[in-house]
Amino acid sequence: MPIDIETFESSTEDRLQHNGETNADRVMQFLAANPDQAFTQSEIRDATGVKAGSISVVLSRLEDRELVRHKGNYWALGEADDVxxxxxxxxxxxxxxxxxxxxxxxxxxxxxxxxxxTE
Structure with a gap:
């Protein structure tokens, strides 16, 4: 089903995906499967299939929500309570x-x- 151009222009890529699984979901699933390791962005990108132009934004948003931790070039699953x-x-x-x-x-x-x- 087509969408209008305004929706296309104003929506994030995650919102326009209809498969039910977002990039953030894929990253969280990967890190949750490897809770005792930390990975570089490129390692997470390669393991999850998240596009190179999106991985940095996804990880930053997850870090803002305290779902992942970041030190130097490495990213790991967040603290137990938040996760x-x-x-x-x-x-x-x-x-x-x-x-x-x-x-x-x-x-x-x-x-x-x-x-x-509504206005």
């Missing part, structure tokens, strides 16, 4: 999707209120 909260949210979402079905982003966007319509 546990993230994991709990992800698992809750999966459980809800299993029980009620995944939301269709196109259908949701079709019914979403546009801020311009």
């Amino acid at each position: 546990a909260a993230y994991t709990s949210m992800v698992e809750s979402t999966r459980t809800a999707n299993d029980r009620f079905g995944e939301e269709d982003m196109d259908e949701w966007l079709e019914h979403a209120v546009d801020d311009e319509d």
Whole structure:
């Protein structure tokens, strides 16, 4: 289904992906599978398939949320409490999707209120 150019221009790449898994999800899954190691950006990029132009932004956003740690050229999984909260949210979402079905982003966007319509 096509989207209007305004949505295309104003949306992040993660929002426009409909496979349900974001770049951040891929990075977190990789680091969670290797909690006793730290990796360079290029190692994380190669292991997750996140594009070279996106990996830095993804890691920085995860660091801002305290989900990953950064020292020098290396990145590692964040502290246990922060990661546990993230994991709990992800698992809750999966459980809800299993029980009620995944939301269709196109259908949701079709019914979403546009801020311009409320002014």
